Amino acid sequence: MAKMNMLHAINSALDITMAEHPQACIFGEDVGYFGGVFRATSGLQEKYGKHRVFNTPLTEQGILGFANGLAAFGAPALAEIQFADYIFPAFDQIVNESAKFRYRSGNEFNVGNLTIRTPYGGGIAGGLYHSQSPEAYFAHTPGLKVIVPRNPYQAKGLLRAAIKDDNPVLFFEPKRLYRASIGEVPEEDYTIELGKAEVVQQGTDVTLLAWGAQMEIIEDAAKQASEQGISCEVIDLRSILPWDVEAIAKSVTKTGRLIVSHEAPITNGFGAEIAATIGQECFLHLESPIMRVCGLDTPYPLALEKEYVPDALKVLAAIKQSMDF
Amino acid sequence: MSNPNNVSLNINHKLEFIDGNALTIPTLSILTEDGEIHTGATAPDISKHTAIKLYETMRFIRLLDERMQGAQRQGRISFYMQCLGEEAAVTASAAALDQNDMIMAQYREQAALHYRGFTLDQFMNQMFSNELDLGKGRQMPIHYGSKALNYMTISSPLGTQIPQATGYAYGQKIKHIDAKTGELASTIDNITICYFGEGAASEGDFHAGVNMAAVHQAPVIFFARNNGYAISTPADEQFKGDGIASRGVGYGIKTIRVDGTDALAVYAATKKAREIAVSTGEPILIESIAYRLGAHSTSDDPSGYRSKDEEANHQVCPIDKFRKWLIKQDWLNEADDVKAKESIREEILAALKRAEVVAKPALEELISDVYDTPIPSLQRQYEQLKAHIKLHPDAYPVTAGRIK
Numbered sequence: 001m002a003k004m005n006m007l008h009a010i011n012s013a014l015d016i017t018m019a020e021h022p023q024a025c026i027f028g029e030d031v032g033y034f035g036g037v038f039r040a041t042s043g044l045q046e047k048y049g050k051h052r053v054f055n056t057p058l059t060e061q062g063i064l065g066f067a068n069g070l071a072a073f074g075a076p077a078l079a080e081i082q083f084a085d086y087i088f089p090a091f092d093q094i095v096n097e098s099a100k101f102r103y104r105s106g107n108e109f110n111v112g113n114l115t116i117r118t119p120y121g122g123g124i125a126g127g128l129y130h131s132q133s134p135e136a137y138f139a140h141t142p143g144l145k146v147i148v149p150r151n152p153y154q155a156k157g158l159l160r161a162a163i164k165d166d167n168p169v170l171f172f173e174p175k176r177l178y179r180a181s182i183g184e185v186p187e188e189d190y191t192i193e194l195g196k197a198e199v200v201q202q203g204t205d206v207t208l209l210a211w212g213a214q215m216e217i218i219e220d221a222a223k224q225a226s227e228q229g230i231s232c233e234v235i236d237l238r239s240i241l242p243w244d245v246e247a248i249a250k251s252v253t254k255t256g257r258l259i260v261s262h263e264a265p266i267t268n269g270f271g272a273e274i275a276a277t278i279g280q281e282c283f284l285h286l287e288s289p290i291m292r293v294c295g296l297d298t299p300y301p302l303a304l305e306k307e308y309v310p311d312a313l314k315v316l317a318a319i320k321q322s323m324d325f
Numbered sequence: 326m327s328n329p330n331n332v333s334l335n336i337n338h339k340l341e342f343i344d345g346n347a348l349t350i351p352t353l354s355i356l357t358e359d360g361e362i363h364t365g366a367t368a369p370d371i372s373k374h375t376a377i378k379l380y381e382t383m384r385f386i387r388l389l390d391e392r393m394q395g396a397q398r399q400g401r402i403s404f405y406m407q408c409l410g411e412e413a414a415v416t417a418s419a420a421a422l423d424q425n426d427m428i429m430a431q432y433r434e435q436a437a438l439h440y441r442g443f444t445l446d447q448f449m450n451q452m453f454s455n456e457l458d459l460g461k462g463r464q465m466p467i468h469y470g471s472k473a474l475n476y477m478t479i480s481s482p483l484g485t486q487i488p489q490a491t492g493y494a495y496g497q498k499i500k501h502i503d504a505k506t507g508e509l510a511s512t513i514d515n516i517t518i519c520y521f522g523e524g525a526a527s528e529g530d531f532h533a534g535v536n537m538a539a540v541h542q543a544p545v546i547f548f549a550r551n552n553g554y555a556i557s558t559p560a561d562e563q564f565k566g567d568g569i570a571s572r573g574v575g576y577g578i579k580t581i582r583v584d585g586t587d588a589l590a591v592y593a594a595t596k597k598a599r600e601i602a603v604s605t606g607e608p609i610l611i612e613s614i615a616y617r618l619g620a621h622s623t624s625d626d627p628s629g630y631r632s633k634d635e636e637a638n639h640q641v642c643p644i645d646k647f648r649k650w651l652i653k654q655d656w657l658n659e660a661d662d663v664k665a666k667e668s669i670r671e672e673i674l675a676a677l678k679r680a681e682v683v684a685k686p687a688l689e690e691l692i693s694d695v696y697d698t699p700i701p702s703l704q705r706q707y708e709q710l711k712a713h714i715k716l717h718p719d720a721y722p723v724t725a726g727r728i729k
Binding site: 022023025048049050051052054056057059061062064065066067068069070071072073074075077089092093096097100101102103104105106107108109110112142143145166167195241242243245246 | 537
């Protein structure tokens with residue numbers, strides 16, 4: 001085991017992949033010699049050469065179009081979109097092409113070798129265009145898998161699983177935690193199964209559910225709630241699509257209460273899907289309505305970021321409201 | 326070029342603009358309308374076998390297009406697209422390739438697929454969305470694809486295959502990398518050809534794909550079929566400058582324009598382009614100039630946007646042109662040709678009748694291939710649907726009797 005931050009863990013997962021498959025390619029804006037604006041690909045061009053780790057022109061649709069073709073050929077395509085905010089020019093290539101390749105061709109062709117990495121989320125004073133959490137757009141598209149790690153250990157294990165998975169996977173990396181989150185990470189290869197949630201803390205009164213950077217917030221809220229005698233079960237969804245309905249339903253059956261928290265705007269956010277599904281699965285076990293603590297339905301702001309974000313205090317208020325219902 | 330701007334700094338002290346139409350590109354033409362070789366032109370080295378196969382493919386596709394247009398009018402299939410007027414452009418370019426080169430087509434390139442060996446029954450099964458369709462009945466008619474024949478399954482969104490072709494071709498190149506040194510081999514064995522219309526060249530994907538191929542030297546032949554119309558929009562409302570070819574030069578790649586009604590010119594240009602791509606890894610752009618003799622699709626009516634006079638002025642039949650040359654070569658006999666057409670028509674009708682009565686795909690194909698294996702939510706939805714259909718079999722006659 002070694003101490004790694006999230007960027008080191010991601011770099012390690014990519015390094016293992018590059019060594020494993022001679023045709024694997026890493027590409028995106030500035031990922032070559034520079035190692036990406038966050039340095040997630042540092043040192044890989046020196047190690048694997050400029051034909052396999054390279055800068056692309058500034059064209060997100062080009063990066064994903066190229067990635068779809070390379071993956072269809074059979075080479076592991078490790079595409080980076082520099083910020084999740086800039087994934088939208090590639091939306092058509094992801095939603096109409098990556099997601100539908102296998103289905104529309106009757107499995108004559110597929111892009112299972114495609115993995116798209118992109119930093120997402122706020123907390124870095126990035127304003128409208130360096131802070132968005134667009135996971136719900138992609139979770140609405142059959143054919144994609146959508147994954148969000150919360151710490152370095154998960155980042156490496158889930159990224160390796162995403163790369164090995166025989167489906168196109170979007171891997172959203174919480175950029176606020178890139179350097180802030182440090183933990184023990186095995187240097188050797190390992191994977192964490194996709195599609196499974198993790199119960200981070202057992203509890204009996206209320207289930208708190210989040211993913212990625214928002215996990216820190218709900219863990220903080222759970223701690224404050226416990227000081228007031230409320231026992232929270234804290235769950236990290238980890239995999240947005242497919243998502244672990246069974247684990248969440250099991251927890252809510254036990255606690256009778258559910259609060260989902262995400263940074264993205266509340267309307268049509270992935271919390272809406274969770275609330276609807278768990279509402280149906282656990283209707284007779286619920287002690288209070290399922291609540292959501294999310295971003296407002298505004299673009300992600302700059303100066304008033306603290307007011308906008310679903311912070312621990314807002315989650316704590318929701319916990320109390322749920323308990324008092 | 327050694328400066329950071331990647332330009333040749335040819336300093337000029339006069340205020341001058343280069344005109345947007347300054348670049349004019351010649352059109353390679355080898356065959357005359359009478360099937361003769363133009364004075365000064367050289368016929369490409371093409372074997373009798375290849376020439377006959379090329380001709381037979383064009384002839385077959387013309388007859389298939391005619392029949393399926395009719396089948397759509399009769400309501401037997403929902404949609405069709407002909408390649409009327411562009412048979413030579415598509416077939417001769419495909420004939421100049423290796424069978425293992427990848428074809429990424431737009432939608433009007435059925436001749437390239439047939440040249441590779443896609444059978445009449447395979448065409449019909451796709452168009453009738455039956456259980457024998459390789460695409461499992463999921464896409465509209467004409468969205469063919471075949472892994473065995475290296476023909477990427479067609480997708481409806483325009484232009485998306487262009488950057489994909491660059492990525493695929495890059496894979497064909499990276500396959501030859503030396504894992505130890507990281508160096509690429511000097512030649513490669515296969516390349517990709519990417520077909521698209523002049524309208525698709527307006528999409529961002531075109532710029533993205535061609536630019537990336539140029540920068541990263543992907544061995545792809547971009548084959549622009551400039552047929553004058555994108556549905557109802559004429560080319561002069563689609564772009565300025567000298568056709569699509571001038572864009573290839575702008576992106577810094579080797580470019581040629583050919584007469585798309587001239588099978589020999591298309592064959593010669595594509596053959597040479599392939600040689601360059603295989604030996605250097607470079608991308609090439611070929612612009613084929615033809616005229617879309619038919620409608621865009623069966624949902625379109627060109628009489629609403631172009632005149633009979635215009636259509637009459639462009640009635641060049643690429644198949645006739647090539648036939649005349651073959652007859653002059655003594656490689657084709659006219660009487661045999663007429664007889665063959667009759668029997669092909671009969672075969673097409675028989676295949677149509679066969680495909681029409683084949684069962685639709687089974688219910689389980691509704692959820693297969695979304696992922697490599699159905700995810701739990703999808704499996705649950707499927708179980709619910711199955712239970713529902715079992716309760717109401719009369720409402721779902723196509724699948725009810727076959728649920729496992």
